[in-house]
Amino acid sequence: MTEPISELDLMAQVDDQIGSGRRIEVGEYLSRQSTMAARGMADLRRREELRQTLTGIASSCRAKPTMLPVR
């Protein structure tokens, strides 16, 4: 018998921090639960949006040049 899919499993699936066996079980669950599948996809999309936005700001509005300390 497999463990019921938990919120922690769904979170680990989004973050790609899930074991391969469990991944298959979660995938199976998501194929039947379209609302939860859509929620996970939206979480992934937001992950990528944040990464792009933060990278954009980090590369554009630098107040001072970063200097590696000299020894």
Added chain:
Amino acid sequence: MHHLLNDHIMPLRRYALALTRNVDQADDLVQDTLTRAIESASSWDPRRDLRRWLFGIMHNVHVSVSRRRSLETNIAGQLTSITSDSVPAAQLDEVHFDETMAALMKLPEEQREVLVLIGVEAFSYKDVAEMLGIPVGTVMSRLGRAREALRAVSGREQETVTDAAEGNRSFLRVVK
């Protein structure tokens, strides 16, 4: 060690911006982190993950700077006569923000840092727990609350996103 540090400046800047929400303070935080890293280079074991080590330093530097800053703010608050010449902080320009970024910036710091370390910098739950000195369970509950808050904010655009997904599934790609 200098050439090794160069590769990590951009990720450190991203994290610093998320932590401080302020361009000048983020610059200072990156600078202080690199200085601290160079000073304590001898304590770094080359077999260990340099990126993880640097982010851990940034977290610690940020905690001590914030502590000092809040102490200074308290003192300044008591000396009302000198508050008039306070310099306006270089807050992040919200023009750059989409709905998700705006929601991130409104999160409490403890949720913001966990979401950025895991969602943007792709650290493992375990690494983040060690970096922040908190249990893995706490990392996951903070992450869960952060995601919940972001979902609530972008709930309104959800329908359009689902519609778009029918024709274009490219956003489903997992980006590492």
